[in-house]
Amino acid sequence: MQFKGTKAYVATDELQMAVNAAISLQKPLLIKGEPGTGKTMLAEQIAESLGLELIQWHIKSTTRAQQGLYEYDAVSRLRDSQLGDPKVHDIANYIVKGKLWKAFDSEKQVVLLIDEIDKADIEFPNDLLLELDKMEFHVYETQQRVQARHRPIVIITSNNEKELPDAFLRRCFFHFIKFPDAVTMEKIVAVHYPNIKKDLLAQAMDIFFDIRKVPGLKKKPSTSELIDWLKLLLADDIPEEILKNQDMKSAIPPLYGALLKNEQDVHLLEKIAFMHRAKR
Structure with a gap:
């Protein structure tokens, strides 16, 4: 499985090597560069080139790491209990899967884009260390252990608005997209x-x-x-x-x-x- 660029995306030799190295090492590829240099589009073109589904998680300043795993919809459960809905007895009905869970649960390998990770709180990358390293997490409400069926190809982009923690950087393969000559x-x-x-x-x-x-x-x-x-x-x-x-x-x-x-x-x-x- 080798990425060589596509007709719609001009990838330099260095960028192609970085993508393929990250895939071989099974590490997230951390991409930095000026805004507008094609960081987000890279994930789209990797998915297209390799014939894989793309799951995109666009990060905002208010995004929490937990949202990428799952969220427990307590409000819906409370409402259903007031209406006497029998499904309230199974808490699993109120667990909403996040982007990482969907990537882990896919029957085939996917490309997972975590876009503009530096927009989130400084602790956001640290909160994903175990999940991105071990490719698993625990659902406390149901005592379920979620493991990736197939390790996704993880592309993480950053505009360098914040310094990322060293522990997070150690788990990534890094590439800086130089501005094109x-x-x-x-x-x-x-x-x-x-x-x-x-x-x-x-x-x-x-x-x-x-x-x-x-x-x-x-x-x-x-x-x-x-x-x-x-x-x-x-x-x-x-x-x-x-x-x-x-x-x-x-x-x-x-x-x-x-x-x-x-x-x-x-x-x-x-x-x-x-x-x-x-x-x-």
Whole structure:
């Protein structure tokens, strides 16, 4: 079982090696990188490439580790007891399976995505140490021991908003997705827009990478934002000459709202452009 990328996802040799190493070691693959570098999409493409089901657990600031295992619905049981429903006598009727339980209980191996783990409380990763290491957990209400039928391929993503505990990191295979260079970026764009004109792409790429080099940007535009920007350029049929004559020092690019995501960065580029024009 080897991951080699897909037609819809350009995976570097290093990323392919990381995925396959994690699968061989039967360890969770911890993926870090800038937002928009394809971390979440990686899990989707691994599942598609290997012909496996994908179970996604998207983490929020309020998510608890227990929710990934199961939750006991005491409110429903209380309501049913008031209505005289006979199923209240079996507490198992009120155990709601979480994403990990579903992955463990699958009849076939699955890919389990734990997305943006760093959004949760700092103790969240520690609360999953045993479950991800031993692939089992205990249901206290029913005294049931749940074991994985098949060890899932676990992909964990992080945007590095919080430091993850050392004990958790030791149990993972780590890979940092570097921001694509120009050659790799062209391959990524070709997946989305195979017929894009070379001149238009070259001019757009120059502007994109020039923006990323501007010091002081609060948020550098990412791969996904470049894809969105190109889509708008193609949809609006922006002439190549406009981009070709674009000077990043004297003007901000057309349809910049696809690239810049906050007013501070817009003001910064406007200030740079104004200062450059004033010197002329």
